[in-house]
Amino acid sequence: MSEEDNNGDSETVKDALSVLAHEIRLDIVLALLEGWAGVHTEPRRFSELMDAVEVKDSGKFNYHLSRLQGVYVEKVEEGYVPTAAATALYRAVLAHRPTREMTRTGTIAGVCPDCGGSMVERYERSFLTYECTDCEGWTGVTYSFPANGLRGRTAAERQQAVMHRADYHIGLARTGQCPFCAGRVQVQFDPQVDWAERGESPAVELVCDTCSWLVVVPVLTPLQFEPRVSAALTRVGVDPPLTGFHTVETSVERVSEDPVHRAVTAETGEGTVTVVVDDELAVQSVDGVASG
Structure with a gap:
């Protein structure tokens, strides 16, 4: 991605987020999402939305509703519906909302695949990490995992969940599609790394051209x-x-x-x-x- 493209994307993101910088607009989006059913979502009329967000001034309400149109709200013949962008943002907020388990570290049942030693699980900054406590032969595993996924799961269930999540994302990325923004994914080999000398399996980097998604995994x-x-x-x-x-x-x-x-x-x-x-x-x- 060129610097010009990156700057343009940054401005687009800022504009999209700034649209939500008002409580009435947030209330409108949440009211529309109450009946979310994908493309089958039933539109809500102007007056119905006004009542839902408890705004009495129709001019004021119309102004805020119009600011949402194009990114988060679409006007159709029968009224107004939320866009997929509104749903994606809502899901992201729910996925990463704070929990009591936002920071955790502890030894878990399981053995290092290299030396058979103990493994430790660490959750920081929305990443689950698994490392060996006894050797440096295994590089460990780190992958992003929403805080919501910690709720009600045992250590073994968390480990399985994050691996399933990573596998799903990597499988889609291998086809050239980013699992988060659907942008193009590039494959990057590092010819300068002597993997044998480092005692590690050869790795490959999958990186999205558009968003921040990036993963480095064994080439297999x-x-x-x-x-x-x-x-x-x-x-x-x-x-x-x-x-x-x-x-x-x-x-x-x-x-x-x-x-x-x-x-x-x-x-x-x-x-x-x-x-x-x-x-x-x-x-x-x-x-x-x-x-x-």
Whole structure:
């Protein structure tokens, strides 16, 4: 994204948020969302909305309602309906509303996939993090998780929930679509990193061109959503879903320049799987060799 594009997006975001900077406008949006049913939401008439937000001055009410139109409210023949943008913002607020469990740290049941040691769970700034307390061989797992997801879940349920959430997002991002804003997702390999020297599995970065979504994951993680890859991995003893709690010995080699293709090789005691991908992680070929 260019600096000009970024500045333009920032102004758009500021304008959209500033529209809500009045209690009457917030009341209008909330009143419209009470009957939300997607595209089947029943419109509410002007007078009905006025009564719902308890505003007596029709001119004043009309001014605030008109300010919402275009981003959060749409006028239709039968009245007014909320837009998907209004719903998305409402859901985001509910997802991240403060809870008693906003900051937590503690040892959880489970073992480090590298050394078998104890794992610690930490929740800070709306991110769930899992780390080993006994070694540095496992880089751990961190992913954003709304505070609302902490409610009523045990430690094991939280761990499963955040992994399911990350898998869903990564699977969608692999197709080139951001799981949050539907913008284009770029795949970035870092050729300067010597993963073997660092003792880590080769990683790839998925980053949205539009919003702030970004994730760095082992290169096998997004590839597991390709049926040919998951089938080949299963044959050598690796059962998807692959999460940050799995370690598979993996290497990446650049095998052609024009077009750029990379061979991703996973080795287990039961065999080897080699997946050739392009710069966008599109699978070109899958080869598996069983041991023995």
